[in-house]
Amino acid sequence: ARTGAMVVHEDVAEEVTQIFRTLYRERFPIRRMRLVDAYGGDDDRSMAANNTSGYNCRTVAGTDRFSDHAFGRALDINPVQNPYVLGGEVLPPAGRAFADVDRSPGARVVPGVIARGDVVFRAFASRGWEWGGDYSEPDWQHWSAP
Numbered sequence: 001a002r003t004g005a006m007v008v009h010e011d012v013a014e015e016v017t018q019i020f021r022t023l024y025r026e027r028f029p030i031r032r033m034r035l036v037d038a039y040g041g042d043d044d045r046s047m048a049a050n051n052t053s054g055y056n057c058r059t060v061a062g063t064d065r066f067s068d069h070a071f072g073r074a075l076d077i078n079p080v081q082n083p084y085v086l087g088g089e090v091l092p093p094a095g096r097a098f099a100d101v102d103r104s105p106g107a108r109v110v111p112g113v114i115a116r117g118d119v120v121f122r123a124f125a126s127r128g129w130e131w132g133g134d135y136s137e138p139d140w141q142h143w144s145a146p
Contacts, residue, residue, distance in 0.1 A: 004033025007055035009072030012145045016054070016075070019123045026119040029112045031078050043069075047079035047092040047141075061086060073145040077120065081112040082140035084132070103133060103140065114140055 001024075008016050023030065031050040039045035046053055055072040059065055061084070068074035076082075083095025090096045101109060105117035114120045114133065121131065124143045132142030 004030065004052070005035050006033055006053060006075070007035060007072060008075070009055075009145075012073060015127055015145075019127070022123045023119060028119050029078075031080070031112060044092065047076070047084075048094060050078060050080040050092075050094075052077045052079075061091075068144045075143045076141040077114060077143070078112045079141045081110070082114050082133075084137075084139040084141065086137050098140075 006016070020030075030052050033052045034046075034049075036043070036046050036051070036053050036056040039049065039051065041056060041058070043056060043058055046056070052075070054069065054075045056067070056069040058067050058070055060067045069076075079092055080095045081098050083099055084091040085099050090099045098113060101107075101113055101115075103109065103113070103115040105115070107115050109115050109118075114131075116133070124131065128146040130144045130146070132139030132144070135142075
């Protein structure tokens with residue numbers, strides 16, 4: 001067990017704490033959890049390091065619109081095991097091996113992968129959070145507060 005650091009908006013801080021307590025109790029592995037400051041605020045570097053993170057003042061990929069991360073109302077979990085599949089690109093590139101993993105309910109996945117109905121999915125979805133895995137271009141790592 002290790003201690004990590006994450007910044008989120010105060011409105012969701014207690015809820016996020018409860019969620020991560022559940023993930024810890026259920027032994028869902030979080031590969032790394034450092035502030036994005038450790039990566040100079042660079043989302044690509046943070047994802048490449050397989051860093052679970054929250055606040056990052058940045059825009060939505062490919063737009064000039066601020067991301068929910070810029071407001072502390074979104075999290076990314078284990079980006080390598082749960083990559084963002086944007087067109088033909090997989091972010092981070094090391095996540096390519098996980099881009100086509102079966103994430104349906106009951107699917108057998110390696111530790112750290114998020115699948116529909118698993119402990120991560122239940123912990124967030126039961127509180128109304130939106131999963132990026134439901135996007136037309138799946139962002140398997142991403143969760144946004146309602």
